[in-house]
Amino acid sequence: MKPSAFEYIRPGxxxxxxACLARYGEDARIIAGGLSLVPAMNFRxxxxxxxxxxxxxxxxxxxxxxxxxxxxxxxxxxxxxxAWPELAxxxxxxxxxxxxxxxxxxxxxxxxxGSIANSDPSSELPLCLATLAGSVILRSKGASxxxxxxxxxLGLLHTARKADEMVVAVRFPLRQKGAGYAFHELxxxxxxxxxxxxxxTVTERAIRLGIGGVADKPAVREWSDLPDSGLDAALNxxxxxxxxxxxxxxxxxxxxxxxRRLGRRAILEARACRN
Amino acid sequence: MPQLNTDGRRSVSFILNGKPVTGHAEPRxxxxxxxxxxxxxxxxxxxxxxxxxxxxxxxxxGRPARACLTFAVQAEGHxxxxxxxxxxxxxxxxxxxLAFRKHHALQCGYCTPGILMSVTAFLEINAEPxxxxxxxxxxxxxxxxxxxxxxxxxxxxxxxxxxxxxxxTATA
Numbered sequence: 001m002k003p004s005a006f007e008y009i010r011p012g013x014x015x016x017x018x019a020c021l022a023r024y025g026e027d028a029r030i031i032a033g034g035l036s037l038v039p040a041m042n043f044r045x046x047x048x049x050x051x052x053x054x055x056x057x058x059x060x061x062x063x064x065x066x067x068x069x070x071x072x073x074x075x076x077x078x079x080x081x082x083a084w085p086e087l088a089x090x091x092x093x094x095x096x097x098x099x100x101x102x103x104x105x106x107x108x109x110x111x112x113x114g115s116i117a118n119s120d121p122s123s124e125l126p127l128c129l130a131t132l133a134g135s136v137i138l139r140s141k142g143a144s145x146x147x148x149x150x151x152x153x154l155g156l157l158h159t160a161r162k163a164d165e166m167v168v169a170v171r172f173p174l175r176q177k178g179a180g181y182a183f184h185e186l187x188x189x190x191x192x193x194x195x196x197x198x199x200x201t202v203t204e205r206a207i208r209l210g211i212g213g214v215a216d217k218p219a220v221r222e223w224s225d226l227p228d229s230g231l232d233a234a235l236n237x238x239x240x241x242x243x244x245x246x247x248x249x250x251x252x253x254x255x256x257x258x259x260r261r262l263g264r265r266a267i268l269e270a271r272a273c274r275n
Numbered sequence: 276m277p278q279l280n281t282d283g284r285r286s287v288s289f290i291l292n293g294k295p296v297t298g299h300a301e302p303r304x305x306x307x308x309x310x311x312x313x314x315x316x317x318x319x320x321x322x323x324x325x326x327x328x329x330x331x332x333x334x335x336x337g338r339p340a341r342a343c344l345t346f347a348v349q350a351e352g353h354x355x356x357x358x359x360x361x362x363x364x365x366x367x368x369x370x371x372x373l374a375f376r377k378h379h380a381l382q383c384g385y386c387t388p389g390i391l392m393s394v395t396a397f398l399e400i401n402a403e404p405x406x407x408x409x410x411x412x413x414x415x416x417x418x419x420x421x422x423x424x425x426x427x428x429x430x431x432x433x434x435x436x437x438x439x440x441x442x443x444t445a446t447a
Contacts, residue, residue: 001324008285008302008348031349038344039325042305051302053349079338083400103415105329105393108338109345190414 003041010053014139017054018166022141024050025163031055032075035102035110036118055109060168065090069134069171078107078115078125090174092273093132093199096183097124103191117167119153122193122213124185126153130218131199131210134172138165146171149218156216179203180274182266185213186258188249195250196258200266202274209235209263214242214255235263287347290354300347307331309347310357318358318388322417329416332389333357339396358388361395371395371433378429382420390416394430402441404434 011017029048031037032055040046060075063084070090078101088095101124115125129149136152138145152160185197197212210220221238239259244252288297298313310319322328324343331342334356361369381387397412409430413423
């Protein structure tokens with residue numbers, strides 16, 4: 001339950017952090033809150049040789065709005081986003097999902113970007129990013145690129161990030177006019193990772209439903225002009241397509257049932273609160 | 276840029292319960308172990324060492340943090356508060372500690388130092404919490420003795436008495 005030895009670097013700026021990544025590459029890991037990384041290190045599931053601590057880099061600690069997005073910097077905590085006064089109007093889905101992310105005691109250190117970079121299939125923030133079709137901004141010493149959520153998260157704890165790149169920010173699209181949003185999850189305890197989490201966005205013509213905790217990454221499906229009579233069949237097909245498996249938290253049968261039930265509940269709720 | 280090699284121990288300085296302290300730690304040393312072994316703070320309890328049980332919760336710059344998921348070197352330059360920051364130097368318990376005693380909010384006491392630090396931070400940002408909000412906050416801690424009900428009563432009680440006190444100061 002103690003991590004193996006590593007070298008610790010606390011760069012003073014983003015440029016310094018990227019220079020460190022360029023130098024150490026795969027041997028290095030970025031640490032901000034450490035809420036996902038340090039448990040894995042304590043269990044020795046990961047043994048980085050170098051930790052680059054970005055928690056105190058002020059230029060990465062921001063939440064800001066542009067015309068179409070909420071952009072969250074790599075050092076901004078989940079608590080900071082949850083306490084952001086404009087959250088409920090700018091992104092009703094995030095406002096509903098964030099209280100499910102860990103606990104009061106972990107959101108205070110855990111970062112939004114860290115959760116997305118870790119890409120646990122059961123965690124809420126990658127699910128929201130995928131459902132809202134948001135994006136991830138990656139930077140290396142010499143380059144910068146933006147990837148759609150679907151192109152970033154490739155599987156269980158697996159992303160398209162290259163060894164010398166760092167997630168410097170994520171972008172969540174703003175609430176759309178005339179759209180409704182809903183989030184639900186089932187976990188063993190409040191704050192635990194989801195056995196099944198669902199995020200729904202409903203507009204006049206389309207329904208978009210994201211599912212976390214079932215497949216090896218968030219799965220999103222969109223239906224247009226789906227009549228109410230076809231909803232249960234569509235959800236059933238989606239549930240089977242996720243290829244759920246049994247684990248200690250629940251069986252595949254149970255997970256498919258959760259997709260059907262929670263999916264339906266979220267879609268109806270999102271439709272009811274369309275503005 | 277501050278840097279250290281794996282084989283070296285490094286000097287770590289921060290403000291601990293209001294006083295500047297300096298100790299030595301390898302980068303891999305967890306803050307829990309540093310506070311217990313280097314600083315001699317026996318109130319830092321070690322439970323699960325993966326951030327689930329909450330007994331090692333401290334305050335870092337006022338915000339709750341799991342000491343078992345923090346490396347001692349990360350505390351450099353920050354402010355760390357443990358449960359010792361609550362009572363007076365003479366040992367008189369504060370209102371929250373007294374409320375925990377009054378409402379039987381602890382039994383074996385292993386989880387208590389972490390919970391008291393969470394509650395202290397929580398009440399600073401939510402002076403008028405509902406029963407549900409208190410229970411939601413407590414979901415970040417495990418207590419195997421009490422069943423949490425006494426804690427909920429103690430926290431609501433102390434929140435109420437602090438509001439009353441603040442109100443009477445404001446009108447005086």
